[in-house]
Amino acid sequence: MYAGMTATRPAADRSAASNRRIDLRSDTVTQPTAAMREAMARAEVGDDVYGEDPSIIALEAKVAAMMGKEAALYVSSGTQSNLLGVLSHCQRGEEYLIGDVYHVYKSEALGTSVLGGVASYPLKTDATGGLDPAQVHAGVKPDDPHSPITRLLCLENTVSGRVQAPERIAALAAAAREHGLNVHLDGARLMNACVKLGKTAQELAAPFDTVSLCLSKGLGAPVGSVLSGPADVIKRARRLRKMVGGGMRQAGILAAAGLHALEHHVERLAEDHANARRLAEGLAGFERISVDLDAVETNMLFVQPHPDDFDALRAHMAARGIVLAGQKPRIRVVTHLDVTAEDVDRVLEAVADFYKGK
Numbered sequence: 265m266y267a268g269m270t271a272t273r274p275a276a277d278r279s280a281a282s283n284r285r286i287d288l289r290s291d292t293v294t295q296p297t298a299a300m301r302e303a304m305a306r307a308e309v310g311d312d313v314y315g316e317d318p319s320i321i322a323l324e325a326k327v328a329a330m331m332g333k334e335a336a337l338y339v340s341s342g343t344q345s346n347l348l349g350v351l352s353h354c355q356r357g358e359e360y361l362i363g364d365v366y367h368v369y370k371s372e373a374l375g376t377s378v379l380g381g382v383a384s385y386p387l388k389t390d391a392t393g394g395l396d397p398a399q400v401h402a403g404v405k406p407d408d409p410h411s412p413i414t415r416l417l418c419l420e421n422t423v424s425g426r427v428q429a430p431e432r433i434a435a436l437a438a439a440a441r442e443h444g445l446n447v448h449l450d451g452a453r454l455m456n457a458c459v460k461l462g463k464t465a466q467e468l469a470a471p472f473d474t475v476s477l478c479l480s481k482g483l484g485a486p487v488g489s490v491l492s493g494p495a496d497v498i499k500r501a502r503r504l505r506k507m508v509g510g511g512m513r514q515a516g517i518l519a520a521a522g523l524h525a526l527e528h529h530v531e532r533l534a535e536d537h538a539n540a541r542r543l544a545e546g547l548a549g550f551e552r553i554s555v556d557l558d559a560v561e562t563n564m565l566f567v568q569p570h571p572d573d574f575d576a577l578r579a580h581m582a583a584r585g586i587v588l589a590g591q592k593p594r595i596r597v598v599t600h601l602d603v604t605a606e607d608v609d610r611v612l613e614a615v616a617d618f619y620k621g622k
Contacts, residue, residue: 286607289589291453291481291536291563291600300484300524307520312338312512319516323523327490330526331475332466335498337491337505338519342452343372344510345476345489346418347379348501352474352493353416353446356381360416360448361403361440363389368418368450379508383412392559393423394432397439404443414443420450421468424596425540425564427457430468437471447471452478452489456562459533473497482533482563483525484601487518529601536563539599539608546612550619566594573618580618586611 287293296304310316320338328336339345346368354360360376362369364386368376376382387399405411417440421428437447449472451457458465469475474493479485491501505511544565548555552570559566569577571593578588578595589596599608 284607285585285587286603286611287587288597288599288603288611289587290596291598294480294484294601296486296521297484297601299528300521303520303524304517307516309514309516312515313506317514317516317519319519319523320512323519323526324490326523326526327477328492330465331469331477331492333469333475333492334495335492337498337501338512338515338522339489339491339505339510340487340512341480342367342450342476342478342489343375344505344508345478345491346372346448346450347375347508348504348510349448349474349476349491349493350376350382350416350418351380351504352497352500353448354380354382355415357383357412358415359383359385359405359412360418361385361387361400361414361445362418363387363393363395363420363423365389365393365423366418366420366450367452368420384418385414389423392428393420393426394428395419395436397435400436400439400445401442404445415445417445417447418450419447419472420452421457422453422562422564424559424566425453425456425562425598426559427460427561430461430463433468434471446473448473449475451475453481453562455530456482456533456537459530460537460562479522479525482536482600483522483529485518485521485525488522490522532601533563535605536599536601536603537561539563539603539605540565540597542605543597543599543608543611546608547615550615552619553615563599565597567597568594577615577618581611581614584610584614586614 308318312320324336324338362384369384369386387395404414440447454477476491478489480487540563541560544555544557544560547553554568581588
C-alpha cells in the first residue's frame with residue numbers, strides 16, 4: 265500500500281450496465297469521476313502565467329513534496345513535460361542517452377531534436393525494458409570535437425507496465441553520475457510502480473534530478489503532467505513552457521482534478537493491477553491466444569491471438585462494446601479506473617463466445 269495516501273473507490277459513480285463500453289486501449293481514456301468533477305467545479309483559479317492560480321500552486325507544491333524535489337511545474341501533457349525536462353538539461357548540439365523503447369525516444373515525435381537541437385542516443389533495452397550500467401558507460405562520448413557532448417541519461421518507470429527495480433535504477437544513475445550526467449525520469453506511470461513495490465514516490469524519485477509524473481493515465485485526471493526537480497531547472501522549464509506555447513491561464517480547474525487524483529486515486533491502482541492479472545490469466549486459458557504472464561506486473565498485458573483470428577476477434581469484441589487496440593501481432597490491453605472486475609468477466613465471456621466451436 266502506498267504510504268501517505270487515502271483510498272477512495274471511485275467505482276461507485278461508474279455505470280454497471282451490461283452494455284457499457286469497455287475501452288482497453290489505454291489508461292488515458294478514463295473519464296473524470298463525479299467526485300473529481302465536483303472538485304473541478306469548486307476549484308479556485310487565477311492566471312497561471314502570472315503565477316496567481318492557487319490550485320496550480322497547490323498541485324505543484326504537492327508533487328514537489330511527494331517527489332522530494334525543490335520545485336515543480338504543471339504542464340499540459342507528459343510529452344511536454346519530458347520535452348521541457350530534457351531541454352532544461354541539454355543545450356543544442358548536446359545529447360542524451362535513452363532506452364530504445366522509451367516513450368521520449370519512440371512516441372514523442374523526437375521533439376527534443378526537432379525543437380531543441382538535442383540528439384538522442386538509444387541504448388538497447390532488455391525484455392523487461394531495463395538497461396545495464398555498462399551501456400551507460402559505453403554510451404558517453406569522449407571529449408572530442410567529432411562527438412556531441414553527452415549531458416543526460418533519460419530513464420522510464422514503468423516500461424510497458426514492467427516495474428524497474430530500484431536497485432537497478434540506482435546503479436544506472438550512479439553510472440551516469442560518474443560521467444557528470446544528470447538523470448531524468450519519464451515517470452508517467454510512476455505511481456503504479458510505487459503501489460506495486462510498496463514504496464513512496466520520493467523513494468523511487470531519489471536517484472533523479474527531474475521527474476515527469478502523468479496525472480491523466482492511471483490516476484484518472486483528464487489533463488496534465490507535472491515536472492519536478494531543482495528550483496533552477498524548473499525555472500528554466502517554465503521559460504521553455506512559455507516558448508512552446510504551454511503557458512496556461514485559469515487552468516486550476518484542471519489542476520484541481522490532479523489534486524483529487526493524487527489524494528484519492530493512488531491506492532486504488534492496486535485494483536487495476538489485480539484486474540490485469542485476472543484478465544491475463546483468463547485469456548491465457550484460450551489455446552489460440554498467447555499471453556506472457558510473467559510480464560504482467562501492473563496494469564498492462566500483451567495479448568497475441570492466432571494470426572487468423574486477429575481481425576475477426578477484434579470485430580467480435582467491438583460489436584459487444586469492448587474496444588481493443590489495433591497493434592499487431594500483439595495487442596496491448598490496459599486496465600484502468602473505468603474497468604471493473606465485472607468488466608473483466610464480460611471480456612472473458614466475449615472471448616469465450618468467439619472461440620466457441622472453433
